Amino acid sequence: MTKVYLNGEFLPLEEARISVLDRGFLFGDGVYEVIPAYGGRLFRLEQHLDRLDRSLQGIRLAVSISHHDWRDILQSLLPTGEMGDQAVYLQVTRGVAPKRDHSFPVVATPTVFAMAFPVVPPEPGQAELGVAAVTLPDTRWLRCNIKAITLLANVLLRQQAVDEGAAEAILIRDGVAHEGTASNLFVVKDGVITTPPDGPELLPGITRDLVVELAGLHNLPLIQAPIAESRLFEADELWITSSTKEIVPVISLNEGPVGEGVAGPVWRRVWALFQAYKQQIRAGLVD
Numbered sequence: 001m002t003k004v005y006l007n008g009e010f011l012p013l014e015e016a017r018i019s020v021l022d023r024g025f026l027f028g029d030g031v032y033e034v035i036p037a038y039g040g041r042l043f044r045l046e047q048h049l050d051r052l053d054r055s056l057q058g059i060r061l062a063v064s065i066s067h068h069d070w071r072d073i074l075q076s077l078l079p080t081g082e083m084g085d086q087a088v089y090l091q092v093t094r095g096v097a098p099k100r101d102h103s104f105p106v107v108a109t110p111t112v113f114a115m116a117f118p119v120v121p122p123e124p125g126q127a128e129l130g131v132a133a134v135t136l137p138d139t140r141w142l143r144c145n146i147k148a149i150t151l152l153a154n155v156l157l158r159q160q161a162v163d164e165g166a167a168e169a170i171l172i173r174d175g176v177a178h179e180g181t182a183s184n185l186f187v188v189k190d191g192v193i194t195t196p197p198d199g200p201e202l203l204p205g206i207t208r209d210l211v212v213e214l215a216g217l218h219n220l221p222l223i224q225a226p227i228a229e230s231r232l233f234e235a236d237e238l239w240i241t242s243s244t245k246e247i248v249p250v251i252s253l254n255e256g257p258v259g260e261g262v263a264g265p266v267w268r269r270v271w272a273l274f275q276a277y278k279q280q281i282r283a284g285l286v287d
């Protein structure tokens with residue numbers, strides 16, 4: 001039986017209920033996080049919770065749950081004993097208002113929900129097969145650094161990519177590539193890794209930040225700079241990163257090969273560093 005957390009209670013998934021007047025349901029008025037757990041240990045929890053705080057501030061929503069309380073709640077959702085990798089999804093909305101009105105209700109208690117689910121990271125042989133991507137115009141709003149549950153543009157863009165036989169869409173705004181519909185972007189050219197800088201056009205990914213950190217620790221040249229769309233087509237390697245997919249090589253873009261059309265050597269190096277980091281998490285040496 002899957003146990004979830006809803007507004008202070010742990011209960012079976014089937015019994016978790018919210019009102020149809022919840023502003024998350026009516027307006028998409030809320031924020032969320034997805035946090036992996038390796039060997040029962042939450043990955044970079046403080047960084048995820050700091051980002052949650054920034055998202056909550058971004059939508060002007062106050063929630064009285066400390067990081068310590070969050071840790072307890074989320075840890076309680078993870079199955080104990082031998083288990084595969086998991087991820088925790090958490091969502092906070094502006095709660096239930098008595099009537100549907102766009103402006104904030106005078107009084108409302110945030111709705112807080114969390115659940116865990118299994119994630120199956122790809123095996124090495126599978127990961128290096130890579131994925132296809134397409135470029136699409138970024139139709140989202142200009143507050144993409146908030147991890148908002150309002151994901152309709154992302155959903156439509158991802159579906160368009162899938163309809164075109166690709167796994168992800170790389171989103172272009174004013175000739176610049178910022179990120180995917182649910183992933184951050186890395187480009188490799190002549191051994192130098194580039195990822196776009198933080199800004200309102202993209203989510204500051206926790207996986208991305210770890211890649212930046214690992215590159216720094218292991219002296220791999222990495223810069224954070226805007227990526228013109230044209231550079232995607234001259235790249236030796238393209239990768240996308242996210243909590244649930246880790247680091248994925250993009251081997252074809254708009255049906256043409258990226259570089260040699262196979263996962264590249266820089267990806268191989270960074271992927272291995274990332275896997276080693278996960279082992280350290282499992283051993284409780286880092287988080």
Ligand code: PDD
Nearest residue numbers: 034181182183184203205206207242243
């Ligand atoms: N998405 N950019 C967007 C728009 C995202 O939705 C995500 C993650 C990322 C990567 O961030 P991180 O490395 O912190 O997961 C970048 C999650 C996984 C989701 O919506 O399910």
